Amino acid sequence: MSDRPRASLRRILEDLGSTVLDVAASPGELDTEVTGVHIYDPLDELLLPAGGILLAVGVDRPDQVCALLDAAGPAAGVIVKQPFDADDRVRAKVRQTGVAVLGLTRAASWAQVAALLRSLLAEGDVTGSGEAPIDDLFALANAVCALLDAPITIEDRSSRVLAYSGRQDEADASRVETVLRRQVPVRYRRMLEERGFFRQLYRSREPIYIELNDDILNRAAVAVRSGDEILGSIWAAVREPLSPQRRQALADAAAIVALHLLRQRAGADTRRRLRADLLSTVLAGGADAAEAAGRLGVASERLCVLAAQLSGDGDLDAARRESDGQRFCDALALHVGAIHPKAAAAVVGSVAYAILPMHGSGEEEARAVWVAESFLTRVGPRHAANIGVGRMARNLAEVARSRADADRALRVLRAREASGAVAGYTGVHFESLLLQLADLVQAEEQTPTGPYERLLAYDAEHGSELAATLRAYLDAFGDVNAASATVHVHSNTFRYRLKRLIEISGLDMADPDARLAAMLQMRIFGR
Template sequence: MIVRPRASLRRILEDLGSTVLDVAASPGELDTEVTGVHIYDPLDELLLPEGGILLAVGVDSAERIRALLAAAGPAAGVVVKQPVDVDDLVRAEARRTGVAVLGLTRAASWAQVAALLRSLLAEGDLTEPDETSPDNLFSLANALCALLDAPVTIEDRSSRVLAYSGRQDEADPGRVETVLGRQVPERYQLMLQRRGFFRQLYQSREPIYIELDDGSINRTAMAVRSGDEILGSIWVAVREPLSGQRQRALADTAKIVALQLLRRRAGADTSRRLRADLLSTVLAGGRDAAEAAGRLGVASERLCVLAAQLSGGSHTDAAHRESDRQRFCDALALHVGAIHPMAAAALVGSVAYAVLPLHAAGDEEARAVRVAESFLARVGPRHVANIGVGRLARDLAEVARSRADADRALRVLRARGSSGAVADYTGVHFEALLLQLSDLVKAEEQVPTGPYRRLLEHDAEHGSELVPTLRAYLDAFGDVNAASARVHVHANTFRYRLKRLTEISGLDLADPDARLAVTLQMRIFGRQGLF
């Protein structure tokens, strides 16, 4: 029996199809194992691991392609935007090095192809099953394409493309855009929703024929369901309705796809729970952290913990909220994984935690903040969230502290009512300490005392504004003119109130300890709901 590699270059090319990638110069066999995706930077030293695919951004000449092939060493392939400048020397170099030259369609962006390749490498569909195996969604799509003589996509409930057949170049630009982005473009989703096609699709247990009037090829669609639960759908680009026999073939395939989606969901849930348990062990520190880090493939030195939490969301349904959290965490895992192969992320409760290894450059925490800000910029406004960044952990023993730091920074952002913000612990240290002190005060059921309590009682009894006057005075650092402007009274009136509050409370404003004590009480207790 021949054991083929887990993710061969041939398999990836078959799954993507010539719509996205084509072989411009072949080294011969294409069964090389693909281990990862890397982006070419002419300013960095080119160090490619065995089996890597190099995205050669900006490389367009035969001479530069030959130079990359010579330097790429044990890589699986080099991707260049079409049209690829290939001559006999390039072909000879591809054969000599064993590195394939692949042409990327000009309609695709580098970000799209990078995400596409990484998602394929992350899927279990690249295990080289038999082409007719029902355990492979891409195989199912190709088999259905052959039966129906039309290109096929399999999509989830959110119109994300899970798999697609070959021959997509026979369809329309909208289908090509869908395959490249692995997502039905929003304008098409809105059009289908506005015309009631989704409602018709999900109510029917038979294929439906959709006539499009925007110049696109018509579609036949079939809902994929398990009982009454909609799992996804199958879309076929056709110019006329399917015959009865082909409709039955589509309906039968939908049942097989449903089984595969249920199996995949169960496996994904199990995998996510395992990753969450392992990452929780790493975050807790202790004697089991090293073993958990090893099983996760997480680095064990110079780590920083990110704590990310969605701050918005219109869904009232708990299942939808959980689904949003999981998609958000998946996006975070992809983001940090692209930065460092030994990073990891998992959802623990409602918070997505990421453990990010950092190089010893002296500004590790600042770099972690930039990573968090970059991530929020990429996912917003689809996922509005806050991220707390912990201090650098030199080893696994300090990861628990970094996690606590990140949690406290995240809590400060929640207390501020922030949305779409990033905070590192050192930047919000004092606010975090105040929140911790507030917790202690609440747990021990403590109440205001001394001058602050007397001022609160006087304001409550007489309807006066002595506490706001004191707060404005302290916030303005004793500047009466600035403080009076804050509370919108004349400076002389403000001085009178200041004199009255010192008489009533007994507060000595010349005493720095007294000023600190009353300032802290105002910050901890506030003025609401105390009397």
């Protein structure tokens, strides 16, 4: 058993390897425990907790790095984009502060390294102890790499990379891209599917050998199973078929990986359920909200609630919807956590909720809307989602109201059939009220009354469109020319229809209450 911290800088560097990170300047030992990942924003005050890793986006000069090291306090490390020249000033500052400077390879993006680091930290949390488990996926990948003399990746059913070994630079460009993105590129996955390799892999209980083209090394692969369930696969980049001994080693590794994935899934499910339960308690705003907020480590004052939901996933099976929803929520949690260390997110039901602490600028809801919009921009069209934003809650007792606001704003977006949209509650307040009125009308089985009812009955009997004429007229504030253009008739024809509908319905156009009643009924009954 190792006595190093489960998430030390040394372990992260060993697991990620020089393909992603390298040491630019070291204070000596690299056994500092890493507690979280944070993104540098020059516009925000730098409040970095002990053990945090700071992603120094846009920082490339030695004097800037020295200033960050002074401000980073008890951080574990600062990551800068390569190429970076750590001069004598930087090295001296590193020794003085004890904060390491790491270099991120030029080919990797900040989003990729944030996801990699967060995955490694979550990996360490599975054990609940201070030691790295014997069957840790990265350690196992390195062990299989040594046995097979080939670089290894361990992937899930969606070809997302869960862990990988060293020596990836000995493989081909597709493998390096896979490791950096933590996902097999679509073009390679499609090629494997079209040539039937996935079908062959999942049907076989033994390792298979896959011959590719001149640009890509061949692969040896084995499915990772739990009974009949496929959990993932192990892939080795090789130049020739494996010997019988190495085939057996790969098969044995698959059994160990299966145990690890099952345990990891159980641990992750338990933690997620606990976070969801605690967040649900905070959102309810009852007597237990303060205790739940304390256990979650979230702020208790000046909060906004975000309610996010994937759109357009009705055609997916339940398991895929749940998986996509949880992955989306993980991305949301990373995003709000980078903005404020006391934010939190979890899936409650089918909605991903986030609690976001806000500064007292007086424009909290607008700021929260901006946070939501920036998140959807970052995740891109791959996650078609809508987000509703509640009003600012001054304390935990008002969080339930902010959550209700966010739910109502999200419902307005669904009613609009929007996708990839954000709405603050105050911006959609009237639409939300109309939806609530429609709920009341439906629950009490109410029907149209008065002039509007008479118009609907006349239209149904005679095949006319007098109700549509009235709606166009009211929507155009009585502008006959604009209203007639809306329904595509001549203005004289429109005037005749308007006169006819007044005769039939008995609607007093001079009475503002009568006009309002007709407009509300048209909106609520949706005819």
